[in-house]
Amino acid sequence: MNRRRGARHRDARQSVRSGGRVATRPNASLRRKVRITLTIAGVLASLTLSFILAFFITSYFYRILNYQPRSLVDQLITSGLGILIMTAVGLTIGRFAHSRQMAFWQSLIDAIRQMAKGDFNVNVPIHSSMEDEPFHELVHSINYMAEELGQLEQMRQEFISNVSHEIQSPLTSITGFVQALKNEGLQRDKQLHYLDIIETESSRLSKLSDNLLKLASLDSNQHPFHRELYRLDTQLRDVILLVEPQWVDKDLQMDVSLEKIEIEAVSDLLSQVWLNLVANAIKFTPERGSVRVELQAQEGSAVIRVSDTGIGIAAADQERIFERFYKADKSRNRAIGGSGLGLAIAKKIVDMHLGEIEVESNIGEGTTFTVRLPLHPDHPL
Known part of the structure; x- marks a missing residue:
């Protein structure tokens, strides 16, 4: 689930970097060449029409005034008038293009100001003529940022609530x-x-x-992080012994299978992960049930599985089980206790160790949490 979500975010970022058009580079290049060709043709056509119009205008006034200047003077007057007409047309087109550009930049400024005030319901439109311009990627980035900030704001409000x-x-x-x-x-x-x-x-x-x-x-990344090389199997065994009164009181069968594995990690943080997972397995398993804790090495990673024969988690809840304050069964959790933060903390710690945590469960059949951690991470926390 987490890998799919991460892939979607990477695809979204890639889409933003490419302007939302991942597979249209050749078409964009062709359209750009066509646009340049049409622009040159338009300029030449406008220049030609301006001088033709100047010729007819001068001829009209010559007939009215009953005056015909010499050939050189006629050419100078016609050329000058053609240049004036061409300049007027260019200024008109430039003013129109400038107004469109100013409207575009103003829409960006308004969108940024709107987000600065906390309103992230922003969607800057992209005109079809802008699709191949360099700043269209800026528009996609602003719209994407507004969407992400809106989701963060919603999460913040839910968190406060x-x-x-x-x-x-x-x-x-x-x-x-x-x-x-x-x-x-x-x-x-x-x-x-x-x-x-x-x-x-x-x-x-x-x-x-x-x-x-x-x-x-x-x-805030202000927690002290000091990796050390230690025996992960010993740590898991200590956690199981720590909660022994709980599983003995419920007459649970505790099945433990731990390979001897050394890991380079922050011991006190990972201890909280194991304590949370094992305590939850005990908490949600009925009397005379069973809990199994496994540890094995696989391709440079430590794989830890905590399984139980408890009440299970619905498929719809499994997608949100690591969210802060989320409770799969609110009424039952309220009776048993817990704030809905334990799994969120566990996932945060696992992510900081460049690992993964997943859940598999069926209602009435039990739950299995699987944690994969690199034995020797290449990157610092």
């Missing part, structure tokens, strides 16, 4: 139970129950804040 919702929900819950605790006749066991809920919601707010800060740090 989701953050507000995620914060408001636990705050509402905390406020409600605090009001209930003010009841002097409340029994002790209910007081403890309400306090447990308040503690849980407070922890949820704290985790949400930590995840938001982590995403902001990763997005």
